[in-house]
Structures are given as C-alpha cells and as structure tokens.
Amino acid sequence: MGSSSEEIVCVTGASGFIGSWLIMRLLENNYTVRATVRDPDNMKKVQHLLELPKAQTHLTLWKADLSVEGSFDDAINGCTGVFHVATPMDFESKDPEKEVIKPTISGVLDILKACAKTKTVRRIVFTSSAGTVDVEEHRKDVYDENCWSDLDFILTKRMTGWMYFVSKTLAEKVAWKFAEENNLDFITIIPTLVVGPFITPSMPPSLITALSLITGNEAHYSIIKQGHYVHLDDLCNAHIFLYEHPKARGRYICSSHDANIHQLAAVLAQKYPQYNVADKIKGVEDEDIKNPVFSSKKLMDLGFEFKFSLEDMLVGAVETCRAKRLLPLTCDGDQVAEKVIPPAQVPAVAI
Template sequence: MNCGGKVVCVTGASGYIASWIVKLLLLRGYTVRATVRNPTDKAKTEHLLALEGAKERLQLFKADLLEECSFEQAIQGCDAVFHTASPVKYIVTDPQTELIDPAVKGTLNVLNTCKKTSSVKRVILTSSTAAVLVRPLEPNDVVDETFFSDPSVCTELKLWYPLSKTLAENAAWQFTKDNGMDMVVISPGFVIGPLLQPTLNFSDGFIVDMINGKNPFNCINYRFVDVRDVALAHVKALETPSANGRYLIDGPSMMTIYEIRETMRELFPDLCIADMNGESEMKDIMTKEIIYEVCVEKVKNLGIEFTPLKSSLTDTIISLKDKCLL
C-alpha cells in the first residue's frame, strides 16, 4: 500500500487505540505527528518511539485538549487528522471538568484547527458505542449507525462517560456540517487485545478485573472487539475515499461473563481466576440487561474482518503477563 508519503496527525497518541493507529500508519509509510500532553514523560512516549518506522517518520508534539490553538503546530501541513484524545473513566467526582469539557471542547478545538488548515482533507474521530447505546432499547433491536445515545437518559442515570462521548460526537457533527468538512466517525465497543503502552488501560483493566473475580459493570452479557481491528478501521476510514458517516465496530456476538471466564480457564489452565464476588463496585451503571443485536455490515465493507474472540483474549492475557500487569 503506497500512501504517497502522506502526513497525518494522531491526537492523544499514547492511548490504547491511538498507539495501534500510530503503529499501523508507520507500517504503511505515513509520516505521523503524534500529540501527547507531555512529550518528556517516557511512560507515555517510549512505546511510540520504539515502533518500526518511528525514527524516520514519527514526530511528537505537546498539546492539551483544553488549550485553544495548542494543536496548530502538529496539524499544520497534515493531509488528515485522527482525533482520539478524550478521557476514559467511569468514576468521577466532577463530570463536567473531568470528562465533558475535555471531550467536547477538545473535539471542537481540534476541528477548529482542521478547519483553518487547508491541507487537511478528512478528520477521523474516535467515538464509542457509549454514544450509541444509552437510549431506550427493545429486546432484539438491531443496533446500527442510526442509533444515538440520549443525553437526558445519560444524565438521569449519571452515566457521565457516555454523556461526554455523546455530546462530543453531536458537537462534531454540527461543526463539520456547518463548515462543510469531511469527517468519518469510528464507534468501537468494549476494546480488548494486546497493549503497546506500558500501563493498564480502562478496557484491558476490565479483563484483569474478571480474572480477579470482579464484574465492575454488573452485567452478564458482554461484547468485545479487538484493538487491532479498531485501529485498522480508523486507517481504512482514511484510505477509502467513499468512507462516510459513522462506523460501528463492536463484537458481532455476545458472550456471558461466565463463558468468558470459562474460555480464559481453557486457554490458560495455570491462570488463577478468582471466584466471582457479587458486589458491584459501580452502583450507577445500568444493570437492566436488554439483549440486542449489532449490525457491523458497514464496517465490514471497509474491509474489516473480525479477529476471533479467543485470539483476542489469548493475546490480551499474554500481553498483560509480559507487561507484569496481571
């Protein structure tokens, strides 16, 4: 694949999904400008600088979501921008400051810079199924790209992370529509798979919780999607001229927490999987379960073939062990 020496920017580049996007872009010959909050923090940058092609084609830039114009230097002269930077946490004391402002203002900051930078032809925004699923769902609903979370339901249930992703995505669509910009949105579900960064991220932390006998979401049914598939969907969204609108990328099939734990036992007989404790640590997360289908046909049309769950789980656990996070 020849990307013609294109220059692209990835915001929040040290994050879990973003690191994989950077890795794929470098492997495909792109020059990557990666923004991080602190380029001198080795825990955030060392794994990026070690990637194949990084020496020749990776540049790090300091940028902060809440600082206007702080992305200008990184985005100047880029052909496309991947905006992944947004805080991911479910337990917060001040949702507005910790989640909503960085998500919404940060997205508008980046888009505003893209609007002023004539070289930028397309923006790829990382959203989430959190901006899709928090709404009244009926059993056997088939969830697709037309589903949006309802901010009032998010607020009522105190689901601040879904609220931040929903408001940020809504603001992005409004802004790009008003300014005639080309934006594609990728909305991943629960992402697992090997880590490039040295620290535990939110969703792989959930696998660690399961092994330790916890179920923070207090749910029975889960879907998982592989981080490598999610990263590839982002890159394909840039490389496919006809790509448009939103793309849901979630595990095509649902598994119960018991089946997941059983699978992990099968794959790693030596892994000590603790007994489940029934205590939910997150009282505010929805526990009423609706079994729904997810339509992933649109993202398959980008050329995404889903990694089997067993492979994702195997690679996640090997990676967690390698990084001494288990």
C-alpha cells in the same frame, strides 16, 4: 485517498491504548505521523512510541492538550488527515463535568477548527464509542449507526462510566454539526469494547473492564453483562481503511463479537484456569441477559474484514498483562485484584 510516504497525518491521544497501536500500523503503511501528547518529554509516557519501527524517520511528537485552546493548531497544520483518538477517560473523576465532559467537547471542536483553518486536511476520522449508541433503559435487538444513547437515562442512572458516555455522545453530536456547517470530510468510527495486546506501559481502561472477571472488579460487570467486542488491531486497521476509502461517509460501528458475561467467563476459565473464573457469575441470571447485536454491516459492506476471534482478543490482552506484570501469573482468591493497577492510576486521557 491512499497511503504513501507523502501522506502526513496527525494522531491525537498518541500515547494511549488505541492511539499507539494505530501509529504503529500507520508507520507500517508508510505514513508520516505527527503524534500529539500532553508532555513529549515524559519518557514514561512516550518511550513506547519512540521505539516503534520507522519512528526515527516517520514520527514526531507534538505537545497538545484537549483543555488548551489552539494547542493542536501547529500539529495539524499541513496534515492531509487527522485521527482524533484522544479523550478523557477517568471513571474515578471527582469533577466529571470539568475533567471529562467539557474537555471532550471543547477538544473535538478545537481540533475541527484547526482542520478547517489549515485547508490541507482532506479527512478527519474521529474515534467515538459504543457508549454513544446503546446506553438506554430498554435495549434494542439490533444497534446500528442510526441509534443514539439516551442522555436523560444516563444522567439519571449514573452507572459506571456514565461521564464517558455523556462526553462522547455530546462531543460526537457537536462535531457532526460543526463538520457539516464547515464542509469538513468527517467520519466517526464507533468501537465496542476494545480488547487485545497493547504496547502501552500500563493497563488500558478497557481491559480493566474486559478482564474484570479475573480481577473481581464487580463494578464493571454491568458493562460486560451484555458485551460487544472488537480486537485492537481490527479497530486500528478499520481507522486506516475508512481514512483511505473514497466512498466512506458518516458513522461506522466497528464490532466483531457479541458475548454475554457467561460466554466471556467460559473463554477465560478454559484458557486460564489458574485465575478461578466462575462459569456462573453470582447475581447474574441467564433470564436477566438479553443478547443484542451491534451491527458492523455498513463497515463490512464497504469491504472491511475482521480477522480476530473473541479468544484472540482475550488471550492477547491477558498475555500482554502477564508479560508486563500487570496481572500475576498465578493467584488464589483476592490476590489478583490486589496486584492489578487500580483505575485511578491509569492515564486519564487516550483510549
């Protein structure tokens, strides 16, 4: 496999945090991209895509919805590759079974069925989540591609983001079964918390978590207590790397840095003292923190190299938020939280 102007690929969740950056990199690599969005006529959601270099000649927008059976068929028909990025990600959902879990599972199956029908698709890369790997009561020292989250524990505990962890875990397992039964070349990439600059107009859900020490959103501290991170650009380049590499097979963790909440706080406090991030987080003691490792050995053994540091990720995210007025330039006390777009206003689909 290799990129050329003859390669036509489909990217789902195109307007989102990961999807839009992935499209930017695909266009730079001379791919022709069919980008699926729920409403191609909503300029607020797609303008940043249309403004990308090469968009006029190498990008088309296609209407598709994870909850509408068959809606991806036309966009996928004739493509050589599919990057399935779209996923419902609404932590504030009042009906998570209907709004998050079911559409995630039915959506990936619908996309795989479209790939099986067209006969032109050579490989599918599915954006999974670290939430499929490490959510369990007793954490391991090292997590690799053989690990799966404990669904019983998630459904019992119902921690922040529980519906997302359930939906991604069930969707990936169902997808693997369908792909194997239908002889599809299927790869999953498993990112940890994705952080960095972005081109979407609103704050991405993962940055609401990553920057929660700035905003004071304590509900997300449980996620960053023992955190694992990857830069958005590294992740998108890994998608393309795995799509193109002839020996790529199976699941691939994509994570470059393991950092606990105190280490995250130290970076933010040093780079942005105006946000008054505490170097010690109330209620989180060092003895409560384990430091498990998310291993990207399989990905790196294939030849992939990460380029960005944890500081690069955080600075890129904060500076983009400041430029887009999603974070104030300076603040005192609770003023940050008051000025940040709350999770309920963040687009529910696309990560």
